[in-house]
Amino acid sequence: MSIDTQNLQAYRASLLHFHADPAFAEDAYAWHADGLLVIENGRVKAAGDHAQLASTLPAGVEIVDYRGKIIVPGFIDTHLHFPQTDMIASPAPGLLPWLENFTFPTERQFGDPAHGRATADFFLDELLRNGTTTALVYCTVHKESVDALFEASSARNLRMGGGKVLMDRHCPDFLQDTADLRESEALIRKWHNKGRNMYAITPRFAPTSTEAQLAATGELAKAYPDTFIQTHVSENQDECRWVGELFPQRRSYLDVYDHYGLMRERAMYGHCIWLDDADFARMAETGSAISHCPTSNLFLGSGLFDIARADNAGALVSLGTDVGAGTSFSMLQTMNEAYKVARLKGSYLPALRMFYLATLGAARSMQLEGTIGNFVPGLEADFIVLDPKSTPLLARRTAHSNTLEETLFALALLGDDRAIRATYAAGRLVHERTLP
Known part of the structure; x- marks a missing residue:
């Protein structure tokens, strides 16, 4: 036979x-x-x-x-924004003006399904050209942008995560959402675990969500415990001060998310530059993970992530390109910058460690060990x-x-x-x- x-x-x-x-x-x-x-x-x-x-x-x-x-x-990129593909390498003196002058106007276009799909196709092909086979991706507030990403990912049979951005304050009217998350829940039911697609509940960052929206986000994450959560934390010192003014009752920026039930396994926090020791310990305790985005942090002048402190706390760490503040889709180029940031912080990253962070380390951070x-x-x-x-x-x-x-x-x-x-x-x- x-x-x-x-x-x-x-x-x-x-x-x-x-x-x-x-x-x-x-x-x-x-x-x-x-x-x-x-x-x-x-x-x-x-x-x-x-x-x-x-x-x-x-x-x-x-x-x-x-x-x-x-x-x-295949490389695993744990933090990037597909709608920002067309505005990569945009000049700005810092995070907040960069958002206002480039990011928000660019994201406005993603209510158009055709524009979203064309961008998603290019974005995914660019990832594959750079050896990235899995990523955690931010879409926009438009449900059409999520459909565009997952339709393009399904066509290529990729294991890809993504979600609709949530923000209901401190943003342009044309991108303002509400605390009603029924649209996000419908997207979870439509896409999560369908084929190789994975849904990520995606509050943009604490300043652009009201307490009502953050509370609703925590409830949604509790109702769908195998979904992912992704957001930004402690990227920029001006941003950290702003969070302190908006949430004076919380111990730290990270504590805002913790208070609303957003720290758990499969929660991915971008940047984490200005966390303190208690924050790093809480990351480890909850199984939440860090996406270190060195090219973005250098581009925006946000600061230098201290991987040694994260390691000492036992926190999960991976690498993210953070396109479009990040200046390359390449995880090799991201390793390059991560190495240099570590040296500036007094640490040394061997190449074997960097390749681990981009493969099994990222899979562990996403609770996907045993899958990829x-x-x-x-x-x-x-x-x-x-x-x-x-x-x-x-x-x-x-x-x-x-x-x-x-x-x-x-x-x-x-x-x-x-x-x-x-x-x-x-x-x-x-x-x-x-x-x-």
């Missing part, structure tokens, strides 16, 4: 994936210099040495040869092919690498979208770099 090999694929390259955080475990990763990744029906079947696995393949299974390259799990993030058999097969010779400079530098750490460090500090040779989602090729 012949074996049906139609749904079986195999890929030969160096393989890297993580099963622990390199900052806290010596044996945190698996590395196969000559590896084989076997995919069946869109899920990982096996990952290991080519010499051991090749003989287990049924006759007729073609091995895609990526030798000289490195296969890693590494190559454990049964997981969804989202992976990318990294090319250490993608540019003349990278090729020259990596030719002199003596260790895996050195090669990964070169990719993180010198790499960009050109280093992504191919991107696969659920075992299907969704991007392939066109070579000159």
Whole structure:
């Protein structure tokens, strides 16, 4: 009897994936210099040495040869805004004028479904070109923007999270919402866990929500405990002072969210620059997670995130591009800036740690370990092919690498979208770099 090999694929390259955080475990990763990744029906079947696995393949299974390259799990970006794609790299002296002069006028257009879908298509293709297969995405206050994101994501079979932005004060009239969240609830029912889509309840940030809206948001999050929550906290010192004036009864900016029941597993907080030790401890205690967005923080002059303090508290940390205040869709470029921010704060981020934060670390932050993030058999097969010779400079530098750490460090500090040779989602090729 012949074996049906139609749904079986195999890929030969160096393989890297993580099963622990390199900052806290010596044996945190698996590395196969000559590896084989076997995919069946869109899920990982096996990952290991080519010499051991090749003989287990049924006759007729073609091995895609990526030798000289490195296969890693798809990158996971835990904080960015798809409607801000068209305003990336907009000049402003700080966060609040940047919102007023560029962000809000741009987001106004997303009541138009055609505009939303065209932007979502470009946005997702840009993510895939940069090796990002999962992201937590802010839409706008318009339900049409959420539909646009998830329709585009469904067409590509991506594991993507997103949600309708909530704000009912301190914003332009044309973007002002209410404390009635029935529209958000309808979107949860329409999209959450439909295919690979995941809904994120999305208050923009505390200053743009009344206490009534925050209370309603907490109730919605309680009613749908497996949804995600995403918002901003302690990004900018002027913003922190503003929150203190608006919520004088709360101990801290983070405590505003905690008071309304918005700190729990699957809650993702962007920035977290100005948290104090009690805040970091509360993040760890509740299973809430931090999205560190270094390119955005540097672009807006918001401050330098202290990853060592977060680690000392046991808080979950991941990386976010924060497009469009962030200046690149590339998680490699985001690693580059995260490394530099850590140095300025007196810490050191090894390349292995940065690749962990962009893969399994992000999956853990989102409570998705066991679904995505590494190559454990049964997981969804989202992976990318990294090319250490993608540019003349990278090729020259990596030719002199003596260790895996050195090669990964070169990719993180010198790499960009050109280093992504191919991107696969659920075992299907969704991007392939066109070579000159």
